[in-house]
Amino acid sequence: MQEYFYTLADFIGKQLQGNEVYLAEFTAEQSDFIRFNKAKIRQPGNVEQRYLLLDLIDGQRHINEQFTLSGELKIDYERIATSIRQLRNQLPHIPADPYLLYATEINSTESIGNNNLLAAPDAVNEILTATGDLVGIYAAGSIFTGFANSFGQRNWHSSYTFNFDWSLYHSKDKAVKSAYAGFEWNSADFTEKVSKSLNQLEILKQEPHIIQPGKYKVYLAPAAMFEIFQLLAWNSFGLKSHKTKDTALLRMLEGQNLHSSINMMENIKDGIAPTFQAQGFIKPEQVSLINQGIYDTALISPRSAKEYDVNTNGANDEEYPTSLDLAAGNFANDEILKELDTGI
Structure with a gap:
């Protein structure tokens, strides 16, 4: 081939x-x-x-x-x-x-x-x-x-x-x-x-419980997080969406932070996506997007790089992550229910 x-x-x-x-x-x-x-x-x-x-x-x-x-x-x-x-x-x-x-x-x-x-x-x-x-x-x-x-x-x-x-x-x-x-x-x-x-x-198979409105600890399984990030990835991490205020991370750009345990990157090194893109630029092994809950770097396509006079980091035209990586937390799988107690 x-x-x-x-x-x-x-x-x-x-x-x-x-x-x-x-x-x-x-x-x-x-x-x-x-x-x-x-x-x-x-x-x-x-x-x-x-x-x-x-x-x-x-x-x-x-x-x-x-x-x-x-x-x-x-x-x-x-x-x-x-x-x-x-x-x-x-x-x-x-x-x-x-x-x-x-x-x-x-x-x-x-x-x-x-x-x-x-x-x-x-x-x-x-x-x-x-x-x-x-x-x-x-x-x-x-x-x-x-x-x-x-x-x-x-x-x-x-x-x-x-x-x-x-x-x-x-x-x-x-x-x-x-x-x-x-x-x-x-x-x-x-x-x-x-x-x-x-x-x-x-x-x-057990009888369902009706949950009353209130505040609960919630555990989202990896499959649930995958669904969330599939939606979040569109128009969230790209420079163009940041400059036009069309990003789901707008509040982070304005100074609000996530929990300090949140670390997210575009991880080409450990993924299966190509290291190059359609205009011939080579992608760095990793691009830090959110570091300890604080917005770090955007994905920058060649078009956005030219428009906003910055360097591209090899993002595709859509500035969509191709190898999004959320760092693990501190709890092992067998500790989750104990930590949740009466949570969801």
Whole structure:
């Protein structure tokens, strides 16, 4: 896949005219998907897809197009050549972009993950043996991301991951939702997660308690925090949203702080996201967003960097975190109920 993309990148460079510059971002996946319902396989399948985002630049004018690739060089050469001709014809009619910024210094990188995934039939056997009745979806496969430009920069990132998201139902709306994800399947870890889910399901069988309004200690499980941060990530950590006052962290920008135990960062070093972005800038290993409850740094895209005259830290155009990391607290799992006492 890497050689295929680099071959396309070389071909793109040969199509340029005059002072034209190109930026190319390649994304692809090869994945298996298996849906389960009532402990039976309901919908197995696999996906293989390739996309190319091509940005043609001349001075401060630029225009881009994203299209699918077939994986066959002859066919894809034709698609690329057609796209470049069309973009070139439109480019003179596009207004200059005052905030256009892209990397011109060459920083080529390569990160190739190890494929330690279970074969799909083995994963199915593990799931059905351990869980019994459930509803869920298993997905596993490879993700590829590449970048190339006309200056000769080449970047490549590949990772092999799995994710099994499932629910165990008691009745009606009473269910326990769980997930297991990683790079290499560990039967003992998965069995432990299933065991915890079954224990939680037993709790749901008890008569419900009506909670009266009041102040309570509350514990939010990692799954709950994940849902919150998925929402919080949009328009919260980017410089643009901070400058336009369109951020959920507005009160923090005005001086209000969170609890001193809150530490949050964009942690590219320990995540699975690429270390580069669509304009060719390299991301730092870590960017501190909130430090001991105090707002620290924003994610800064190249456009925002140009607009507000600051340095970019490799954020994507949306300034959305791709590897958000919330530091752990001080309580072990087996201490949580004791600490909560009569909390929620």
